[in-house]
Amino acid sequence: MGAMLHAVNVRLSGQDVAKLFDHVGDTVLFVDRSLLSMLAVLKPPRLRHVVVMDDRSGDVV
Numbered sequence: 001m002g003a004m005l006h007a008v009n010v011r012l013s014g015q016d017v018a019k020l021f022d023h024v025g026d027t028v029l030f031v032d033r034s035l036l037s038m039l040a041v042l043k044p045p046r047l048r049h050v051v052v053m054d055d056r057s058g059d060v061v
Helices: 014-024 033-042
Strands: 028-032 049-053
Touching: 014 033, 028 033, 033 049
Parallel strands: 028 049
Antiparallel strands: none
């Protein structure tokens, strides 16, 4: 698979996050629901899959 996990600092500007995505070539992103609006603005070109993580209290898996 050749996958690598890296964290993105949410305090970075949108422009800096976009540069990071472009540099590393992310194709899959795990993102908290609260940050989806930032992702919509960035539109990383190589991104193929977005996994939305949601911490809803009371949900049992």
